Amino acid sequence: MTHDFVVIGGGIVGLATALFLGQRFPQATVLVLEKEARLAFHQTGHNSGVIHSGIYYKPGSFKAQFTKAGNQAMVEFCQTHDLPYEVCGKVIVATQPTELPLLENLYQRGLQNGLAVQKLSSEQVKEHEPYVHCLGGIYVPTSGIVDYRQVCQKYAELIQQQGGEIRLQHQVLNILKTSTGYTLETNQGEMSARFLINCAGLQSDRLARLAGLEPEAKIVPFRGEYYELRPEKRYLVKGLIYPVPNPEFPFLGVHFTRMIDGSIHAGPNAVLNLKREGYGKLEVDLKDLGEVLTYPGFWRLARRHWQEGLQEIIRSWSKPAFVRSLQQLIPEVTEDDIIPNPAGIRAQALQQDGRLVEDFWIIEADQALHVCNAPSPAATASLEIGKAIVARIPEPI
Template sequence: MAKFVVVGAGIVGLAVAHRITQDHPDAQVTVLEKEERVAAHQTGHNSGVIHAGVYYKPGSLKATLCRAGSRSMVEFCAGHGIRHEVCGKLIVATSAEELPRLRALHERALANGLPVRLLTKEEATGYEPHVDCVQALHVASTGIADFGAVCQTLAALAEKAGAEVRFGAKVTGIAVRDNRQIIETTAGDIRADVLVNCAGLHADRVARLAGVEPPARIIPFRGEYYELRPERRDLVRGLIYPVPDPQFPFLGVHLTRMVDGTVHAGPNAVLALAREGYSWGRVNPRDIADFAVYSGLWRLARRHLRYGLTEVRRSLSTRRFAQSLARLVPEVTEGDLVRTEAGVRAQAIAPDGSLVDDFLIVARERQVHVLNAPSPAATSSLEIAKHIVSHLPGFPAAR
């Protein structure tokens, strides 16, 4: 019996475990999670958006897996009674200077085969009456979902098929003995024929424990969120995004109606002082030392110092945050915002200071390491799992 070990009980790790039980029903599958629950970090702190695949380079893994994932995630949610809605979204240009970028997005979306349409200002207000723009792009296939419930369901399905999810099991070492991998954890050791590393914010560290030197380093960026006060939620019907800066993988602060009816505003993107640094007060000296000596981060900082300082100022000022939102919906004011939970994005940065802009999956003999899987990984998770399991190194694909 083949033994599979998946590190990480976020949405990608659980999707992989579930997929293995489907494609290799005779296998033994164990998911190792250092926390006491599923979706404790990136998955449990994201904006809940089912992305359509507008932003990604045609032919890239992100473009291919996101487009397929937006369909399979909706089908999964519908099939398992998970709250979701295909509500569409607007990407709005608020000045004439942004129009070339909006039209470039339109061309990219068409190249990715997506149902999109350029709208006039008047047409845009038909979707979002309070929005202000000179032109907008309507993306019909964007949706929202409860990704926490998706994780609970994936875990339950995997366990029903015979998999085990071990909580409180932090990976501390990986060794090879008698042609088998020994995964050392705080909850005891476990043998594995195949290891799949989906450790998110710690994926590069787990790779090093396995003897793999990652081609990029994970740097944590905190994304801070506000909510609109209940009496102001009527300002937003669905999803309203700005035109993003193509130099960055961050989409800019936006407004998102969640499946529970709340409206989230954000996220920004500031360098976190810990891999799990959900606030300025969360500081981890080891994490700081780890990225402070990384040349790739310094090269990135020199190249984009002004952008970084702008994000820090917005982090420290609710007024600045509100001003960014008011570019999209002018009626939003500082008094409309209530701070809520932040998230941390695991962003891979190459040694030359470039941001890795595609999913980064590295395979070695009987190992797979998912080393860059930020947004749209939640949307794409079922398809990422198919991709990984169908290409497992040293193990035959399912027929």
């Protein structure tokens, strides 16, 4: 059977895209292919559950625009469909004098992005988070928490109510361009699409190449490792507590996140993963690792950030080092207070020159769209990303 649209990837971006396809093209046939046995298996199902505000991102970028709008859209979606969520707010704090100018810069960026951010003294920070020790902070009132796996299940229900189809355990092995669209060879047989949308996350660049493209960046997987506060220590954190990010380093630093179930997660660090979809610290895939180690962009990134990268590796293997990072925010936390929690993997596009692709990145092709960079905050922005993807499709297809 030929489908009008085939979406590859059953994560939150792929599902949001399929949802908007059904709304814009109600007579079209929409099929979602997911290679795992359940939806939201990879990035979506292993993230921190934060509804981001958009404070960090370059004004005017897709990330800034989509995250601010997506924050409101996600809250409204949860309200409409009675999904548990909470707009709990977030504090971002400076713990060293050298971080105070960075905090001011971040405050100004928040204003430029149209957010109702507030400057806080160290005493005012304690009104929000009594156990944080800092020199000053920012309060971001629109940040919140949700379970994105539940959001995905609701997306899936709505897709099916619209007449869309979702097939699990369907892995795309090859993509052939035809005169009318694409033929997809999967582990469950062939199927055809008049229009193809690649939302495959950790495998997105590979699928783009199968479809005949040569993306100017490669997906490099970074593992984020978490700990969890023991239940008797949850009182130390009321909401979301973040350090001021280093603008020269592409990750936010270890932080505290209250989850929608009440648990408190601490992390993540960020280390190169040795397998694109391996969640254990010692899991290795020689093909995946070989692609990274033979990629010039990786070595250029490593030369630029080797000191920060070394600290991340140390935190990965040393619980005391990880705890010391947490103690910069909450000095009362001890090694006995935290227990290991499952890791997540960030699919990050990296260019040949060693620069990370900072924004969401959608490649347009003949009768196809390829989402080749959609890491955090893509879950928050998923409804806006899905809407933007569908808006790029010509009518009629």
